[in-house]
Amino acid sequence: MSEQLLIERLKQGEQAAFREIVETRQSLVYNTVLGLLQNAEDAEDVTQEVFIKVFESIRQFKGESAFSTWLYRVAVTSALEFLRKKKRKKRFAFVSSLFGDNNQPRHDPPDFVHPGVQLDNRENAKILFLTIKKLPENQRVAFSLHKVEGLSYQEVAEVMETTVAAVESLIHRARQNLKKMLADYYIQNR
Amino acid sequence: MGNMAKHNISDADLDKVLNSLDELKKAEPAPFFFTRLQARIAGKEDTFLQKLVFFVTRPAFAMCTGIFILLLNGYFLMNTMKEREIQQEESTQMLAVEYSSLNAPFDESNDEAP
Numbered sequence: 001m002s003e004q005l006l007i008e009r010l011k012q013g014e015q016a017a018f019r020e021i022v023e024t025r026q027s028l029v030y031n032t033v034l035g036l037l038q039n040a041e042d043a044e045d046v047t048q049e050v051f052i053k054v055f056e057s058i059r060q061f062k063g064e065s066a067f068s069t070w071l072y073r074v075a076v077t078s079a080l081e082f083l084r085k086k087k088r089k090k091r092f093a094f095v096s097s098l099f100g101d102n103n104q105p106r107h108d109p110p111d112f113v114h115p116g117v118q119l120d121n122r123e124n125a126k127i128l129f130l131t132i133k134k135l136p137e138n139q140r141v142a143f144s145l146h147k148v149e150g151l152s153y154q155e156v157a158e159v160m161e162t163t164v165a166a167v168e169s170l171i172h173r174a175r176q177n178l179k180k181m182l183a184d185y186y187i188q189n190r
Numbered sequence: 191m192g193n194m195a196k197h198n199i200s201d202a203d204l205d206k207v208l209n210s211l212d213e214l215k216k217a218e219p220a221p222f223f224f225t226r227l228q229a230r231i232a233g234k235e236d237t238f239l240q241k242l243v244f245f246v247t248r249p250a251f252a253m254c255t256g257i258f259i260l261l262l263n264g265y266f267l268m269n270t271m272k273e274r275e276i277q278q279e280e281s282t283q284m285l286a287v288e289y290s291s292l293n294a295p296f297d298e299s300n301d302e303a304p
Contacts, residue, residue, distance in 0.1 A: 013210060019224055022223070022224050022227060023224060024225050026218070026219055026224075027216050027217070027218050027219075028216075028225075030217060030218065030219045031216045031217045031218075034217050043217075043219075044219055044220065044223075044226075047219055047223070048223075048226065048227050051227055052230070052231060052234070055231075065296075114211075114214060114217060115215075115217045116214045116215030116216055116217050117210070117211070117215075118213055118214075121210040121211075124206065124207045124210035125210040125211060127207060128207050128208065128210055128211065131229050147211045147212075148211060149213060149216070150214070168205060175262055178208060179201075179204045179208070180203050182199075182208075183199055183204065186199045187199075
């Protein structure tokens with residue numbers, strides 16, 4: 001079945017179309033979100049949120065970009081929103097604990113290892129993910145989409161609604177920053 | 191890279207770390223993702239109702255609603271009283287005009303022949 005037809009059926013609220021979209025795109029969304037959040041539980045939550053948003057706002061999708069590009073955008077925006085919310089929650093965790101609010105934010109496991117990493121790269125990938133967390137938001141998104149999701153510069157540019165040159169620059173700066181931070185990490189952990 | 195910390199880090203070593211995500215396989219959510227998603231959608235509707243009930247039954251909400259109704263009553267009461275006053279004033283004025291026109295002295299000058 002063509003993607004366009006599937007989207008039309010989803011716009012009409014057809015449950016079977018929604019199921020098909022979820023089952024064929026869950027890996028795309030989950031992998032993108034996991035690369036940004038680096039926490040499997042949070043990634044599952046946000047992936048569910050993404051599909052709920054897709055179901056609720058599919059009428060806003062006008063087909064100006066590919067459906068997958070739109071899906072990546074929703075996934076990246078939701079993951080970043082989640083990270084900001086989590087940061088805010090952590091900041092106010094002490095205050096809310098005074099009022100007996102038990103809705104504490106989940107803590108990230110100290111060593112995140114992406115399940116798709118090759119066995120002989122596990123140690124290096126663990127340190128790299130730890131360092132990626134410290135990158136500025138835009139660099140983090142561009143680097144993650146390119147490295148974790150395997151998108152080309154052109155595709156990353158479409159998702160981030162920017163130019164290919166801007167993406168090249170973002171990824172170049174991300175690499176430079178990562179190198180500096182990795183060097184510092186190894187000096188400190190000597 | 192485990193031994194990297196023990197000696198100076200070269201650019202090549204750093205590149206090796208940076209390239210450690212090459213050939214990364216895509217991660218998949220745990221099985222039965224769609225079932226969990228459906229359960230969450232169903233739960234979301236319940237949560238909205240629960241939140242609404244919780245909000246409506248809060249004392250602050252009841253007090254605010256009470257104050258709002260009292261203010262609304264006061265406003266309508268004042269408006270009705272003002273309207274009545276205006277109506278009374280108008281009818282008094284009309285009565286006065288009617289009364290004065292009935293008792294107006296007859297203008298004799300009009301009867302005089304040219």
